[in-house]
Amino acid sequence: MAPKRQLRVGTQWLYVDEAEKLLREAIRIQEEEEKKRHGGHPQSWIRRYVFSTDHKWIGLQYGFTALLFLLFGFSLMLLMRLQLAWPNKAFGILKVLGETAAPGGVMLPETYNQLGAMHGTIMVFLAIVPLAVGAFGNYVVPLQIGAPDMAFPKLNMASYWCYLPGGLLMLGSFFAPGGAANSGWTSYPPLSVIATQGQTWWLLGMVFLITSSLLGSVNFIVTIIQLRAKGMTFMRFPFFVWAQLVTSFLLLLAFPPLEAAAILQLMDRVAGTSFFMPSGLVVSGNVLANAGGGNPLLWQHLFWFLAHPEVYVLILPAMGIVAEVLANNTRKPLWGYRSMVGAAVFLGFMSFVVWAHHMFLTGMGTVISAFFQTTTMIISIPSVIILTAMFMSLWGGSIRFNTPMLFALAFLPMFGIGGLTGLPLGLAASDIHLHDTYYVIGHFHYVVAPGTIFALFAGIYYWFPKVTGRMLNEFWGKVHFWLSLIFINGVFAPMFYQGLAGISRRLYDGGAQYAHANPAFKSNVLMTVSAWCLLAAQVPFIVNFFWNVFMAVLGKRNAGPNPWQATTLDWAATTSPPLAHGNFDVMPVVYRGPYEYSLPGHEFDYLPQHVEVPEAPPPGGGMLPEAVAVARREA
Amino acid sequence: MDAHAHAAHGHGELEIPFNVHPRPDTGLYNAKLGIWLFLASEVMLFGALFSSLILLRTGVENWPHGWKLLNVPLATLNTFVLISSSVTVVLAWASLRLGDLRKGKIYLALTLLCALIFMVVKAFEYGSKFSHHIHPSTDNFYAIYFTMTGLHGLHVLGGMVVFAYFLGPGAKMWQTEPARFTNRIEVCGLYWHFVDLVWIFLFPTLYLL
Numbered sequence: 114m115a116p117k118r119q120l121r122v123g124t125q126w127l128y129v130d131e132a133e134k135l136l137r138e139a140i141r142i143q144e145e146e147e148k149k150r151h152g153g154h155p156q157s158w159i160r161r162y163v164f165s166t167d168h169k170w171i172g173l174q175y176g177f178t179a180l181l182f183l184l185f186g187f188s189l190m191l192l193m194r195l196q197l198a199w200p201n202k203a204f205g206i207l208k209v210l211g212e213t214a215a216p217g218g219v220m221l222p223e224t225y226n227q228l229g230a231m232h233g234t235i236m237v238f239l240a241i242v243p244l245a246v247g248a249f250g251n252y253v254v255p256l257q258i259g260a261p262d263m264a265f266p267k268l269n270m271a272s273y274w275c276y277l278p279g280g281l282l283m284l285g286s287f288f289a290p291g292g293a294a295n296s297g298w299t300s301y302p303p304l305s306v307i308a309t310q311g312q313t314w315w316l317l318g319m320v321f322l323i324t325s326s327l328l329g330s331v332n333f334i335v336t337i338i339q340l341r342a343k344g345m346t347f348m349r350f351p352f353f354v355w356a357q358l359v360t361s362f363l364l365l366l367a368f369p370p371l372e373a374a375a376i377l378q379l380m381d382r383v384a385g386t387s388f389f390m391p392s393g394l395v396v397s398g399n400v401l402a403n404a405g406g407g408n409p410l411l412w413q414h415l416f417w418f419l420a421h422p423e424v425y426v427l428i429l430p431a432m433g434i435v436a437e438v439l440a441n442n443t444r445k446p447l448w449g450y451r452s453m454v455g456a457a458v459f460l461g462f463m464s465f466v467v468w469a470h471h472m473f474l475t476g477m478g479t480v481i482s483a484f485f486q487t488t489t490m491i492i493s494i495p496s497v498i499i500l501t502a503m504f505m506s507l508w509g510g511s512i513r514f515n516t517p518m519l520f521a522l523a524f525l526p527m528f529g530i531g532g533l534t535g536l537p538l539g540l541a542a543s544d545i546h547l548h549d550t551y552y553v554i555g556h557f558h559y560v561v562a563p564g565t566i567f568a569l570f571a572g573i574y575y576w577f578p579k580v581t582g583r584m585l586n587e588f589w590g591k592v593h594f595w596l597s598l599i600f601i602n603g604v605f606a607p608m609f610y611q612g613l614a615g616i617s618r619r620l621y622d623g624g625a626q627y628a629h630a631n632p633a634f635k636s637n638v639l640m641t642v643s644a645w646c647l648l649a650a651q652v653p654f655i656v657n658f659f660w661n662v663f664m665a666v667l668g669k670r671n672a673g674p675n676p677w678q679a680t681t682l683d684w685a686a687t688t689s690p691p692l693a694h695g696n697f698d699v700m701p702v703v704y705r706g707p708y709e710y711s712l713p714g715h716e717f718d719y720l721p722q723h724v725e726v727p728e729a730p731p732p733g734g735g736m737l738p739e740a741v742a743v744a745r746r747e748a
Numbered sequence: 749m750d751a752h753a754h755a756a757h758g759h760g761e762l763e764i765p766f767n768v769h770p771r772p773d774t775g776l777y778n779a780k781l782g783i784w785l786f787l788a789s790e791v792m793l794f795g796a797l798f799s800s801l802i803l804l805r806t807g808v809e810n811w812p813h814g815w816k817l818l819n820v821p822l823a824t825l826n827t828f829v830l831i832s833s834s835v836t837v838v839l840a841w842a843s844l845r846l847g848d849l850r851k852g853k854i855y856l857a858l859t860l861l862c863a864l865i866f867m868v869v870k871a872f873e874y875g876s877k878f879s880h881h882i883h884p885s886t887d888n889f890y891a892i893y894f895t896m897t898g899l900h901g902l903h904v905l906g907g908m909v910v911f912a913y914f915l916g917p918g919a920k921m922w923q924t925e926p927a928r929f930t931n932r933i934e935v936c937g938l939y940w941h942f943v944d945l946v947w948i949f950l951f952p953t954l955y956l957l
Contacts, residue, residue, distance in 0.1 A: 166762075262762055264778040331785045339766050339778050369789045370796035377800065380895055385885030388804065388892075404887045406808050411800055418796070695762055 120716075120740070132740060137673060139743050140688045143698055164274070166266035167693060171273050172252030173580070179244035182280060183566075184651075186235035189228045191644055196220045197623035198641035214292065222621045226295035227311070231283065233298025234315065237423065238322050239280045241565055245430035246326075246364070247276065249572050250333060250357045252580065256683035257351050259342025259703065259723070261695035264335040272328035279321030286314035297619075299420070302389035302412050306381045307396055313382055316375045323372045326364045333361040342682070342723075344703035348454070349722065351681045351707040352440075352447060355454050356433030359461040360426050367422035367465065374415035381407075388412075410475055417468035425464045427561055429457060431524065431568030432499055438521040438571050439503055441679045443510030444718050446708040449502035456495035456502075463492040473541045474548050482541040489539035496532055500525065516590030520571035523598055524564060531559030534609065549619065552612025555605050563601045570594075573658075575677070582670035582689040583661045589653040596650035603643025607636035675739065678719050681707050685721030685739065699746055768928045783935045787942045794946050797899070801892050801953065812889050814955045819873055823955045826869050830944045833862030837937040844930040849922050852933070853915060859940070860911040863904055870901055893954055900950060903943045910936050 118129045127135070165171060195204050203218035214224040255263055263269045286293040291309025294300065305312050337350075337358050350358075377388040385403060389412045392405030440447045447453065469477065469485040503525055512518065534556040537543040547553060570593075577585050614633035616624035623637050624630050675684045683691075686701040701723035709720040720726070724742055770777045805811045840855035877883075877890070884894040914933065921929040 260765075262764060264764060264766075265782060266762070266764070327786070327789055331782050331789075334785055335778050335782045338774060339771050339776070339781060340764070365785060365789045366792050369793035373793055373796035373800065376895065376899065377797075380884060380891065384883070384891075384894075386891035386895070387885075387888055388800070404885060404891075406804070406888045408803060408807050411803050414803075415796055415800070 133673060136739055136743060140674060144688060144692065164270055166262070166270050168251050168255050168263045168266065168269060169580075169691060169693070169696075171269050172248050172250075174273050175243050175247030175251060175276070176249075178277060178280065179240050179248055182235050183240035183244065185284075186232050186240050187648065189232040189235070191648060192220070193225060193228050193232065194637075194641040194644045196225055196621070198637040200622035200625050223292065223295060225621045226297075227287070227293045230294045230297050230300075230315075231287070234283060234294070236561075237298065237427070238319070239276075239283060241427055241561065241569070242326070242423075243276060244569055245427065245434075245565065246333075246357065246360055247273070247329060249353075249430060249434065249569070249576070250329075250360070253576065253683055254333065254354055254357050255336060255340065256579075256687060256691060256696055257354050257681050258337060258340065258345055259682050259686065259697065259701045260336055260340035261697065261700070263332050264339055265332050268328045268332050272325045272332065275321050275325035275328065279318045279325060282314055282318035282321060286311040286318070289314055299416055300378070300412075301416075302378065302381065302409050303391070303394055305412075306378065306389055307401075313379070316379050316382070319375050320372065323368045323375070326368055330361040330364040330368075333357055334365065337361075342701050342703055345682075345722075346703075348451070349703055349706050350454075351433075352436035352450065352453055352457075353430075353433035355457055356429040356436075359457050360429045362461055363422040363426050363429075363464060367419045367426075370415045371419035374412055374419075377415075378412065410472070410477060413472050413475060414469065417471045418465075421468040421471065422461075422464040424557075424560070425460060427565050428496075428528070429460070431528075431565040432457070432503075434568045434572040434575070435503060435521045435524045437679075437681070438517045438575050439506050440708040440710065441575075441677050442513040442515065442518040442521075443506055444513075444710045445506060445510045446706070446710060447502065448505040448508070449498075450706070450708070453499050453502045456498040460492065460495040460499075463488065463495070467492050470539050470544075473544045479541075486539060486541050490536075493532070493536060493539070500529060500532070515574075516585070516587055516594060517571045517575035519591065519594045520567045520574065523594070524568045524571065527559060527563035527567060531556060531561075531564050534559065546615075547612060549617055550612035551608040551616050551618050554618050555608030555612060558605045558608070562605065563598070567597075570597075570654075576683075577658075577661070578672035578676050579683060579687075579689050579691070581662060581665035582672055583665045584672045584676060585661055586657050589657045593650060593654040593657070596653075597647060600643045600647040600650055604640050604647060607633075607640050611636060678717075680709055680719050680721045682722055686723045686742070768925065768931060777931060779931060779935050780938075783938050787938065790942060790946075794896075794899075794949075797892075797896050798949065798953065801896070804888050804892060808888070812887075814889075814893075814953075814957055817889070818893070818955050819876070820955050822869055822873055823951055826866050827947065827951050829862050829865050829869070830947050833859045833866075834941055834944045836862065837933075837940050841930065841933045841937050844922075844926070844933055847926070849919070853919065856911055856915055856933070860908060860915065863908045863911070867901065867904060867908070870897065896950060896954065900943070900946050903946070907936070907940050907943055910939075 119126050120129060120132055160166075162170070165174070192207060192210070195202075195207065201219055205218055207215040207218045207220055210220070210224060214221060214227075251263070251269065255261070283293075289309070289311045291311055293311040294305075294308065294315035296305035296308050296312060300312065300315065337354060377386075380386040381388050381390060387403045387405050387407040389409050390401065390403050390405060390407040391409065394401045394403075394405070436447055436453070467485060467488045469481060470489045473482050473485075507522075514522075534552070538547055538553060538556060574585055574590055577583070611624070611630070611633045612618075614630045616627060616630045616633055620626070624634050627634070670689070672689055674687060674689045676689075677684065679685060682701055682703070686697055692698060702725075703722045704725055705720065705722055707722060709722070711718045712720050721739070721742075724739075764778065765771075766776075766778050768777060770780075774781070836855045836858040840852045840859060843849075843852035843855060874894075882890055884891045914929075914936070918932070919929070921932070
């Protein structure tokens, strides 16, 4: 056995584990003092836990709510998949939808449409974006830049309290006459304008969600630009902060056109205008009485002006999380940090000029198609730069294969598949064949599900000890990872095959009526079984998660402030969990870039951003970087 | 005291750095950057509506001329009213910068009055249309007219609520934090200029073209 390592604290030599104990004791004392200091201002329960202005608690509120929506949106899809694999078969579980939606356990086409529209809406607007931006962004960004809170804590609170009613409106719409919105998550008119009342609920819900994201994005940008700690220059930001900054700009500038579109569609539905309604439209044999003269394409332009940048809102924070986890577990600086930052910013700009590649089939004209085809090819370049830099970061590293790292590593090929299968969709000629088939569904689900959601899981496993002071169980984490990886591919990989065989993505029976697609149709059973197994694969995660949350609430902690030995401020300069009031006891000062791992000439393989290296290291090696910080604080 | 260190040791309510005084390297206090970003998003909101107007107008053969259908003299009056209110809101801020709350409040009240006149004139315009049985559903010209001016009107109304608040209970802040109160007037003044600017685009596109 190797001799136990010693290090010097002040004038004394200590074993490393003893030093760590001392460090924890010091942090405990600090926490106690912090409590005493603010003891004179006890906050009411409601201000602390319901209408909290603390970015960490708001982040957790967002996180819990979004995870619930994620599970709910997933379960809608599970029901749809039953219908796709065994069309018009009665299932006991479908009876939960009620007699009107699924008489005798057989799903009605109208119900299928509702589930489809709401699955998309919930997953994008209520689950992934709030989790990636509302939860991770809120919790981590102020810690990583060394800020005491967000710039506008009350707006932050208002942001969550716009998100929640928006989500509840969406949920409530299932109980509206005629059920929830059923015109797809894209709500294309004229269908959506003549649809049942649920569509109005959907539009009102979107207005709340847009307001929430507006408040959030202003807050993020101001926080990142204004509340950076001393010495935290832009090129010293962890990549995650850059990703959130670009994301916030996308949310800020891309969402308002959808708000405009939602207002116009509301007017069409409520005030009888014809913004999106062409003249002489015949519905069920009757000519509609409205004035006409509107343009259904207008909605598509406004919608995709938001929804394409939205794709990058979904993927950029995920890339940010993966970058943090990769750098930490390869124990190397990110390869090409500056190129990655440049690529992310360029990606943000370009994402505003590619929207109409979703509309090649609308007959908007070849000149416009050619333009958007070109910009779409250009925007693939920065994504490739970021992904390449991430792959290169692995090169020559001594990789730690813990659960967050496994999820982050899986992100790379999964996002790669999602991205590369997007290229044929970006070219108008091949898109004509592939559009509206399952190929498209496969493509964007590879980007968002095994891509973004895996990155979010990496983030949950990675930051869980920071938030709770407890590590998630590694064994069950790995079980969760491997099962999820297998089954999620079982769900989505056959979609490429089905799509190339020409199966439309909008069929209630999954394509059973297509004689030519019969062989491809059979894979629906594999996909549905995989989807239900994927649900089962989440059980280890759910148990692992809640068990450890429960233990953390009881105050049983088993993780130090920096269990991953990371360099960024969120880990290196805070306790686990961080101080409730202002995050830091002493505001950190930043001396170097975010990923100073394995620096030659230093005893430890990580050098936190806020640790000032003494001019000449003491003989016999240095101290634990945190110990240096504690010693400095006490001096 | 350094703003960073100050924040951590503030008691009770957490103090956010650069809440009142500008950060040296950006030259902005938080709310000023925040309002500019908010206005950027507002530009996108109204930009989308103006783009929709263009698309709808070019999509049909006979789009009516605004000056034939709408009341141009009233709208011209309203344009002058709003521009005047932009001047008074700047004067309100300038007075507060010079430490004169009384004058500041007078200019703020004048701004509020201008906003009120604008809304009353607008109500007359709307009323005369409704009395001729003209509604948003009449045709797409009126649809976009009512939608855009209606949304602009909501912005004016929002501004009025804010001004009324700063004239009334909001003015208490002057006693404790005059600099912060002055900033607030500056920020809502920036918003107000934007609301004016939207009207300055709406007036020619809807009434004159």
